[in-house]
Amino acid sequence: MSSLDQYFWDNAICASPAKFRRIITRSFSSGDYLNCIRIIQHRVRENGLWFKVHVAFPGNSCFWSVSDKYFYNIDFPRGHIGLKSFDAEVIDEAGNSIPLHETYLHHWLFVRYYQRKHNSSDVAKHHGDLGLHGHDFVVVKNSGVCDYGLIQYFGLGSETRRTSTYVPDPYGIQIGNPEDIPSGFEERWMLNVHAIDSRGVEDRMGCTECRCDLYNVTVDDYDQPLPPDYNGGLRCCYDETRCRMRQGFKGVTRSLYLKYTVKYVDWYTSIVPVKIYILDVTDIWTTADESRGIKSRHRCQIEYEVPSCAVDAGNDYCTHTKSLRVSLPTGGDVVYGVAHQHAGGIGSALYGEDGRVICSSNPMYGEGNEPGNEAGYIVGMSTCYPLPGSVKISSGETLTLVSNYSNARRHTGVMGLFYILVAGSSPPNTVVHAPAEVHQTWMIPLSVWGVALFGGAIILVIISAFRYRIRKEEGYEAIVM
Structure with a gap:
């Protein structure tokens, strides 16, 4: 734990539950679960970066083993x-990383x-794909082709700790442009976290x-019957469900947190904007046919x-391939x-129309027990960073x-997604200069979530935001709910 993290936890003070309820009820009412929260707000400087801190965690807990909640x-x-x-x-209340074999971050x-x-x-719980206007x-979707679902700007799972998400210079994902925001509206963000406590499960x-x-x-x-051939997936591990436990297991109560970090720069003209495309190998694509009045559809x-492969295969090298x-x-x-x-x-892998490899991404599996190296789990995915202008996709090109x-054994609820960032032609010799950086960290309680049978916990969120300052000025103040 860094000296800054230690400062967070060692210097927490107790605040009123009423104040916490006013904050958290933006998502849903959870005041009944709470006795107390601890909050600090402080600005410190470490390694040349400014930190703005807002830490909160509860004193009570609830009792569920799966959390799939939306925080607006x-x-x-x-x-x-x-x-x-x-x-x-x-992470836990001490700031320690939690391994996937204890809490699986789906x-x-x-x-x-x-x-x-x-x-x-806020939107009702059952909001479908969040695409209703x-x-x-x-909702401001990414640039992907899916008609429903996969509308996020970014998201990962178990591979989070060892997968790079950095957008290289001179590129950036543009947000907050006043010209794009409708009159009378403001830009906001929703976070969805789906995690499964797997301690003591069968x-x-x-x-x-x-x-x-x-x-x-x-x-x-949605209380709809599951199809007979649906053996597993998101429709079975929804919010507040429990996985079968071993007989006699008694869980230990603990509080957990989701810590996330956002890095960003002030927007200026030399940044090249990128579009986010999320491709889904399960996409059922209906091509357009104007003569028959059929529009293009993508049902992801x-x-x-x-x-599982045939029993008589007799080896562990069976491979199942799905393509789009x-x-x-x-x-x-x-x-x-x-x-x-x-x-x-x-x-x-993603291939161009002529068979060229646009990007190949392979999983990294853990080999131990420590966070970031959990045996049997995907702990990272390799990424592609082509040189600017070296890998192009043509408009309408078939990928x-x-x-x-x-498939040495059956797998249920798997995914085959591919994220790519695509920019227009890059101006020559364009680089982002960021002589000074301001890093703010604050933690806002967003939901209640239990992670142990016979026990429980509350999940909160730490938001860490790096702000690269183009002009030398005072640190940007965090916006607190």
Whole structure:
């Protein structure tokens, strides 16, 4: 733990539960779970960076083993800026990293949206794909082709700790442009965190693959019956479900937190904006046919099942391959690429129409027990950083996405996603100069989440935001809920 982190925890003071309830009820009412919170606000300087701290954690706990909640209007960097990276991990109340074999981070993701000013209401729990546009709420999707789902600006899962998300110079993900925000609205952000406590479970990998029999569910989160051939996936490990435990296991109560870091720069004209494309190997693409009045459709299923190979195969080298042919509405330079796979994944690649490799991304598996090296789990994905202008995609070019899994045994609820960042032609000799950096960290309580049977916990969020200052000035003050 760094000296700054130690300062966070050693210098916490108790604040009133009423104040906490006023903050947290932006997501949902949770005051009944709380006795006390501890908050500090402080600015310190370490290694030349400014830190703005807001730490909070509860004194009580609740009792659930799966959390899949949506937190609206979270603290996030404001203004006209260029996002440079997203990073996250689960930690405990002492700031220690939590290993995946204790709490499996299925995914976290950020969604950008506009909300009418002076309207504090949030979307209902069952919001579908969050793509509904109403009078007061407008989701800003990424540039991907999926009609439903996968609308996030970025998100990862178990691979979070060892996967680079950095957007290289001179590029940036542009947000907060006043010209893009509708009159009377303001830009906000939603965070979705899906995590599974797997301490004491009967089948740890089965729980992380969301096998329906282990969760003892027959209906999904919408109370709709599960199809007979649906063996596992997100429809079985929804919020507040429990995975089958070993007989006699008694969990220990603890508080957990999601710590995430956002790096960004002030926006200025020499930054090259990029578009975010998320491709899904399960996409069912219906091509347009104007003569028949058929519009192009992309029904992204998000997850799929990998069946086990034939029993008589007699080896551990069976491979299941799933592929997709798709085209993007616009082209440009590929500046970043990475795949998202689950345990059992053995790599994914994106190919151009002529067969060239646009990006190949392979999983890194852990070999130990410590956080970031958990045996049997994907702890990182390799990334692609082409030289500016060296890898191009043409408008309308047909791309092929391939996702490979080992199918020595069956895997349920797996994914085959591919993130790419695409820019227009890069101006020559363009670099981002950032002579001074300001780094702010604050932690806002956003939800209550239990992680232990016979015990429980509350999940909170630490937001760390690096602000690269173009002008030498005082540190940017954190916006507190």
